Amino acid sequence: MQRKTLLFIMVFLGLLGLLTSLYLVQHHYALAQESHFCDFSKTVSCTVISQSAYAELFHMPVALYGVFWFIVFLTIVFFVWRKKHSVKKALLLWSSTGVLFIFYLFYAEWRVGAICPWCTLVHIIVLLLFSLTLLLYRRK
16 A cells, blocks of 8 residues: 555544544533433443543543554654654654554443443544554655
8 A cells, every 4th residue: 555545644644533432421411401312221332431420531522542552653643654763663652652542442431331332433443543653664
């Protein structure tokens, strides 16, 4: 896969992840006002996860950390796109932190006994971005 194509896919997935995380932040704060279309059952529900003890970390919604992660990721990709090869290691390190945090989120969903469909989309995006980062990192 060509470098520009790889970076374009990374930007697209990064923006998709950012938008999904922003929706999840909105969902976290709007729980009392409306019902949500991602609540299918007690085990497949964004609301069950959003109301759990794992929904916040240091008094901030977990999804807000996702927003921050995707903004930093996209910023690093911008520098890589501008041919700043020295930041490819930073991109790999940042992607790795995303994967590590995903393991915590998997654990949280397992403890709660529910799956959040939109959260799962974010997890998949982070894993795909990590894979693409590895491909980019291995390129000369």
